[in-house]
Amino acid sequence: MTSWGGTEYAWGSGTIIGLGVATAVTLALFLLWELRAADPILPLRLFRNGNFSLASVLGFLVGFAMFGVVTFLPQYQQLVQGASATNSGLLLLPLMLGTLVTTLVVGQLVTRTGRYRVYPILGGLVMAAGMLLLAQLTVGSSRLTSALFMVVLGVGLGFLMQNTMLIAQNSVPMTDMGAASGAATLFRTIGGSLGVSILGAVYSRQLTASLTDRLGEQAAERLASGGGELTPALLKKMDAGVRDAVEHAVTAGVHNVFLWATAFAVLAFVAAWFIRETPLRGGPSDGQSADEPPVAEPAAL
Numbered sequence: 001m002t003s004w005g006g007t008e009y010a011w012g013s014g015t016i017i018g019l020g021v022a023t024a025v026t027l028a029l030f031l032l033w034e035l036r037a038a039d040p041i042l043p044l045r046l047f048r049n050g051n052f053s054l055a056s057v058l059g060f061l062v063g064f065a066m067f068g069v070v071t072f073l074p075q076y077q078q079l080v081q082g083a084s085a086t087n088s089g090l091l092l093l094p095l096m097l098g099t100l101v102t103t104l105v106v107g108q109l110v111t112r113t114g115r116y117r118v119y120p121i122l123g124g125l126v127m128a129a130g131m132l133l134l135a136q137l138t139v140g141s142s143r144l145t146s147a148l149f150m151v152v153l154g155v156g157l158g159f160l161m162q163n164t165m166l167i168a169q170n171s172v173p174m175t176d177m178g179a180a181s182g183a184a185t186l187f188r189t190i191g192g193s194l195g196v197s198i199l200g201a202v203y204s205r206q207l208t209a210s211l212t213d214r215l216g217e218q219a220a221e222r223l224a225s226g227g228g229e230l231t232p233a234l235l236k237k238m239d240a241g242v243r244d245a246v247e248h249a250v251t252a253g254v255h256n257v258f259l260w261a262t263a264f265a266v267l268a269f270v271a272a273w274f275i276r277e278t279p280l281r282g283g284p285s286d287g288q289s290a291d292e293p294p295v296a297e298p299a300a301l
Helices: 014-036 044-048 050-079 085-090 093-113 118-134 143-170 174-215 217-225 232-236 240-272
Strands: none
Touching: 014 044, 044 050, 044 174, 050 085, 050 118, 050 143, 050 174, 050 232, 050 240, 093 118, 093 143, 118 143, 118 240, 143 174, 174 217, 174 240, 217 240, 232 240
16 A cells, blocks of 8 residues: 555555555454464553553654655755765765664663663654754755765664664563564554655655646656656756756655654654653663673663
């Protein structure tokens, strides 16, 4: 449904509606089965814990924002900044670097202090700031500017990604840690799937609208339908007016994508405030000596 909606089939088509109904029915059957199963794959009792539920929500929102950025930012880098397909992947390294460094630093701080609540809050705030900065990219923005904005976003993701897993694992009994870890990954993946789909629809609509305003309906439909086939090399061969229209349309589409992603980042910031600080399993406050090896932290960090 998320792959075909708005591309292969209209959102209101029978195929997409049918897939939506099938999703709802199978989800209901899954929940009923899990309630009755002696050894459920996803024990629904886990959701009685507020921290676990919030960690699932945060994982969903992080996946929504992260996969949306990784999918549509290369469009801007290739068609506006002129990067090749390979180089557009390399240009995402500032995002990954910000995420990696922040994850490592925060992991050490959590391990030493046992405190983790503040980091998801900071993560939501910094992620929203990074999304908002990326929404300010223009046709003339340099690669250095976009790289700096990506570092900010990467720092926000670094505050959130592993901490959501840690909170999920620390909120359940040891016997349910595997199920909790799997559930956290599942919700992040679902968020990514829906993020790419919804943000893709936002991008496509704005792209078509902008091209229509500048080139007319027929040319807009032709260019928008072949958007996936546009390359920097092909764009350079086009008339200057058409090239300018495409660059502005792509920038406008990406701008709207990041504005929507900012809204979801703000939701993550709000949700993080409701997390309760509870002792890390295996930490000193859990009745274990500080010299003894920790139990929960290595799995999470």
